[in-house]
Amino acid sequence: MAKQAAPAAGERRAAAKIVFALGLVLFAQALLALCLVSAQQLLVPRNMPFGVTGPPSPVVAAVASQTGLDLAGYPSASAVTNAADRGELYGAYVSGGASDTLIVVPSKSFFAQTELEPAFLDAAHKLGRPVTVQTVKPLASTDPVGAVTSLLLLPLLIGGYLAAVLVYKAAHGVAAAPWRAAILIGYALVGALLTDLIAGLGIGAYSSSHFWPLLPCFWLVTSAVALSAAAMQALVGKMGTLLVAVLFIVIGGPPAGGLGTYLLPVYWRNIGVVLPPQSAVTLINHVLYFGGSDISTPLVVLFLYAAAGTAVIGWYGRIRPARAAARAAGATAPAAAAAPPPDRRRAVIGMLAALGICAVMQCLFATNYMSASHAPKATDLPFGVVGTSPVLPAAQKTISLKVTQYPNEAAAKTAIDEARIFGALVSSGTSNTLIVVPSMSDLAPLDLAVKFEEAAKATGQKVALQQYAPTPLAAKDPFGLVQGLMLVPLLIGGYMSSTLLMAATGRAAGRWRAAQLAGFAVVSGLVIDLIVCYWLQGFPSHKFWITWPICSLIVAVVAFVAAILQKLLGPVGTLVTVVVMILFGNPSSGGASGVPYLPAFWRDIGPYLPPRNGYILLHHTIYFDGHGTGQALTTLLVYLGVAAAVLIALDLRRPEAAVPVDATEAAAMSVPIGATP
Template structure:
């Protein structure tokens, strides 16, 4: 084995330079892809309270003690209910419990964390019922209709973070690599303000994700976030050079994005919460949430951190901008080399780069926010075994597409085939009807269905029992069924980055071995992601390991081959077009963990024609529904792969490849939003 390894190593070492560069490029993509999968899944697969800040007031309560023994809370005692409510209003607590003589009050705070509220309310009401202690649940700081699940803060972070990253990278390329030019800081700061204004206009007045009264308070926050990202990214590039682009992407988007805590930082693993506080994304989330929902209270820390990033960026850019020109002038005197082009000569390329960046930022703000800021079910597939006043009452407020079945066994068969997402088994009064929910179909649908039908049952004075059913139980470390949505993003990114960096390394958009190299990369990448998510992180049952591997490889291969064909046709711009199709339109339309019924009509309609929706369905239904309902998804992905593979081979044979400028290809590969997620 050692001799064979030495022979392989020697063969690679003796291979032509383009081959060595291609191998290095693909290995780099694989490392980034695996790191992204590891960070994203480990941070978000298990969103449960971890040392969650919680207030208590009044006499010691057995209910609080019972909950604290099962749920990871960090209780803080307050001398009075008024003091407790003040701390909640300042955004410092996730909830509170006020114990009284005969009755207690549980205070929940949806604006702090939607999922945190669900965990806290469920735990306290269950404990109070067991201990026979009357408790009233009171909601403060409720989420508005434009942000019913608290997704807006995370969705706002996406265009701000990506916009700053893109601006730093594209201006660096447009300026010919002069990352430390003193005029660059001013240009990037100006773009940050413009990008913030565009994002604010789109998300607020444009899409109604938040009230227009928040437009002006949020504008400086958005500008600060983008400024911190863009200037610190430019500073890293000035210190490291072109590899600074990759370093910034890993630090700010892969690592920083995973620890952002948009669902609530105290739902993250403790180590991720502590890592995240060091980077702009988590501080941006804290700043935006508290300005949006807590009247701007408790924002000193995020303001300090973000300003430090911005000031450090300006300092490094200014320092390097003074040293490098002096060294360049000295070199010209010694060698009589021609002087570099003045910045003014690059004005047009920089303006074009900034315009492209603004377009991408606007697309991120429009697409992701419109698709997910206020998920509401439309035509939810639902089964019944007979007429019921509960169903009639539920349909007045809940959009259902009702299917009729003869009995409960037929209902479960339909759930197994993914035909329905829940069902009602009516029973004659005074017996309770049974509502069946499916935890493995969606993270939101079971809760939504249960809440809607409980309200309907109460309105018609009918008893209702809720019972979960799933063909395959969710993994212990994926209780909300979000892992497939999370792991899909690194698979998509690995696909287009492999094609882009391979082109950058070889300087060609084609070649006889290019298709084989991408296919081999897809097989290896699918295996490694499967190993990390399944065996390392326990993201889904290990019994699915072998069937998930080819699915992951298929998703990577589809995106890689589509990108390769577009690159062959239009050069480096093909990478950008792939990003637009796959990340900017495909990913928001895949439905993700919420599910397709929660998408607006436009996104629901285009999803079946794009790879991300079909990749997610194939992954999710194979793992949790024994492969039922995957025929169309598999056919679409195989069609994409076959057409792209044939097109790539024909183009290589019939269309000469003049080669591509490596820097242009690199810019297209790295100046793309590798951190996009639903």
Template sequence: MAQQDASAAGGRSAVVKIGFALGLVLFVQALFALCLVSAQQLLVPRNMPFGVTGQPSPVVAAVASKVGLDLTSYPNPSAVTDAAQRGELYGAYVSNGSADTLILVPAKSFFAQTELEPEFLAAAHDLGQQVTVQTVKPLPSSDPVGAVTSLLLVPLLIGGYLAAVLVYKAAHGIAAAPWRGAILVGYALVGALLTDLIAGLGIGAFSSNHFWSLLPCFWLITSAVALAAAGLQAMVGRMGTLLVALLFIIVGGPPAGGSGTFLLPVYWRNIGVIFPAQSAVNLINHVLYFGASNISTPLIVLFLYAFAGMAVIGWYGRIRPAGAGAPAGRPEVDTTAPTDPAATPAGRRRALVAILAALGICAVMQCLFATNYMSASHAPKATNLPFGAVGTSPVLPAAQKNISLKVTQYPNEAAAKTAMDEARVFGALISSGTSNTLIVVPSMSDIAPLDLAVRFEEAAKATGQVLTVQQYAPTPLAAKDPFGLVQGLMLVPLLIGGYMSSTMLMSVTGRAAGRWRAAQLAGFAVVSGLVVDLIVCYWLQGFPSSKFWITWPICTLIVVVVAAVAAILQKLLGPVGTLLTVVVIMLFGNPSSGGANGVPYLPAFWRDIGPYLPPRNAYILLHHTIYFDGHGTGQALTTLLIYLGVAAAVLIVLDLRRTEASVPTDATEAAAMAVPIGATP
């Protein structure tokens, strides 16, 4: 009887642990979806610093009535140009009555330029005012859309965070040892050097002239994150790891402002000020493009994080006497006690080996983040972009000299629009005599419509043809998703929820298998898919509500596929399988998904591997279902179902054979659990 009671109590305890673990994953997933989508779904000017000089202009007044500009008056054109050169302004307008000048600053924000230029030119046209566009600080060919700054943040932020987490795990949870700060600062220098070498000299994302000026910036950013994370771990123990992920990545990452901080919602811009990510982005951007002007505030914020972290580590590791009162819920740790294994020579050697192994894992992960995300996204350029044509025109061959198109001829405009309805082309040129109409599809790609418009307008001008540009969308983009970003954003928490749910089950049960593991993961997938769907569709209005019910099973399928893949690898390899899942899904799958830019804008390697990995198929299924009524999703759905079916069959076989890897808690598990980030903040 006693044994039965103990067994029942043990069963209830296991259920509580599993419920808590999956509930924690659901909370992290929901919070990440809420933060990421709400911060970046609607990037429009909000109180954007903009300079004016000369006579009061009705053009500026007309634009300011529709666009959120914070106007600052300058005494003369030279003063306003100097301010733009220092990165203080996103643009400026010089009015002299007869011919005005619009000054744009692409290096400050490429997307701000794409918002401001058409608004000012349209207003000037309506008012009959002649305007010349002048560019200050143009972006280089290695960074045509200004993505490098935010892409650099990814390895630096993750590197600092992982270094703190893995060293903490390797040192058996002693986050405040006196040598901890020195190890993390030392690793930060190594990680900064690796990132600088890979992104600059290796990939060429920025000029080699910036190597030495960026290196101390990278070192400071990584050190600030690592030391602050270690300080939180010293104060609250294991929960510090989760707290760091929540603060620095899930809440602090989305408002980093890589596309321009004044495009973010005001509340997110204000929240971002207090976290390292936004200061890091501003520091890198101004060192890279504005001669290191106006970097005092980012430096102060990052140094404060670093110094605060070091002070806390010092307090808990040296200054605070043993037994002076540990934080509530956290036992005292006396690192000098004779019972401490690290106090013996053999223990010190084992600790050193464990720490070096942890830092090695961290270095590999940081290198992969730097290499994969930068190489996939720093310079999007179309290759064989599917495009339709009706009739013949000299504009098309002229445009093809500057953009790679895969052209399909259609008999009439209706046939071309049918191809657009079915997501088979990104646009079409309808030609009739000297009249040409370029039709672009904004729901296919955020960058293709602009790219096509620019190339075809140049071609029309060169050939003396008349060109009109029109937008066409089978299902119009949601009002709060004007750039078609939401599906790419919501994909990240779905992927993370999949592998984290399997990992947490392994962590709380001590096993990577179990009779009810598949059912538990499937149940979690159903609930998490519903939660993400509710948040993005109804709370954030990220896509039409008419698509809610069809989106729920798709979200569920994405989560359960990733969870099943993780469960197999964990069952075979233990925690190493979780790390491998992260590498496959987040470090190779996510960069190769194509995202909002579209698959044709990926380099060849990433285009070729994407079809074989879940994220590309997950994105296409999600995106095409919402905006193209499910057209073009057959292959994606089939691939995901094959993944699910094969995974289920393999799990059954492994269960029958009782194949089970050992499941220790080690640095690899921490690495996998500690990477809740996807694309660029």
């Protein structure tokens, strides 16, 4: 009886470990989805600092009654312009005289400008008040939508975090060794230099004149994250790395405010104030575009994190051990005397190898995400035309269009319904109507409107703007960002489930491995669908049931691919999965802006990787009734079928050795990768 009970107890313990591991993944995945989507799904002005000068204006009153502006009065036009020039305001309105002046500050927030400028111009037109637009601190041509700041944050956060994790692992869990702070600060300088070289001099995301001013900023950000992570490891052990991932990346990343801090929900903005990512974004943005003005607060926050981390590391690494040694100086300690000396050479080699891996990952994040997204520009944007107009050839001088002729407006709208074109120009005599599709792309409607308005002026024509979409964007997703935000936790949940299942069982294979991952995918897809659809109202509720299997399919594909790579390569398979799915797959997905806005390399590799196919399947199913999803669905099903067959064959035929990795370490390594701020 005892012999029979022992295997049964062992099986129960193994099952409990598996359930706990997958439950941990599900919790992390749900938390990431909740944070990402709730912070960024509805980017509108909220208590946004806005300057006014001159007599009270009905234009300002009309806009302020409908838009979340925090109005601040200034004594003169020069005073309010200087405040905008220092980065203190998102815009300003100068009233009085023959005409008014609207001041916009695109470097503060490109998306805030796209909200404020149309609102003020429309109100001024309705009230019969002439107004001119003055731009203060325009964005660089290499950063036309202000994406560079948030893209720089990603490698700096990941670099600092991974440095602490990998050095901790290389040192065999000794988190507070006396040399830890010096090593991390030294790596932070190397990582900052690499990021600066890649993003600035290599890719040209900002001018070379900003290389030296940004270098100490990058160094400080990476140091603050790395030292804080090491301090938490010293305080709570391996769980400290997971805690840092949750605080700094899962919770701290979404409210970083790369698109504009005052576009975030107020509670997220307040959370972000006390965490490094938002301070890092403010620091980088103000050094890059505002000459380093108004950076005292972010500097203080980041220095406090770095100083606190150094103090904790110093206490646990030097002061406390020294006091313990002094107390034991007069006592006999045979066990300590007999302890073998540490293998310093081996430790140094391990540290260098760990930091080398970290540097490679940081370089890949800086290179891939920056090169894919820093300067979105349409290439062969699918576009429909009805009739003929001189406006079209004039517009094509400034925007690359792949034009398809349609016999009438109904045919063009049918093409839009089927997700085949991003917009259309309908011309009849001297009448021109530009149809834009906000549910197809967040950037294309604005891009098309600006280019065709310029073309109309150049040709002496008039163009009326019409918004059209088969399924309008959800009220809480006005920019069509939700599907791109959903994709990140789905991808991460896929490889985390396989990684922690490997950690729980101690092996990268098992008889029921495929079934366990498939079951997790079903539950995971349901949880993400419930959170985004019903809790956050990120897309129409009648799409709930069709979205669930799509979410589960994405998770299952990534999980199966990760399981195969882990079976063949061991724990290194997780790293390879991250590289394929996150470092190459996610940037090539196209996201909310759309595939035509990707550079050629990223456009070309995307069709062969799951993230783009997953995004298209999600997005087109929700907003285009499944049109244009055949190729994406087929690709994902082929991935799933082939991966499942290979995984089952490997599990049945290939002998498996134990994998020396624990669940906490695997979770800490897996959670943050891809949680883009």
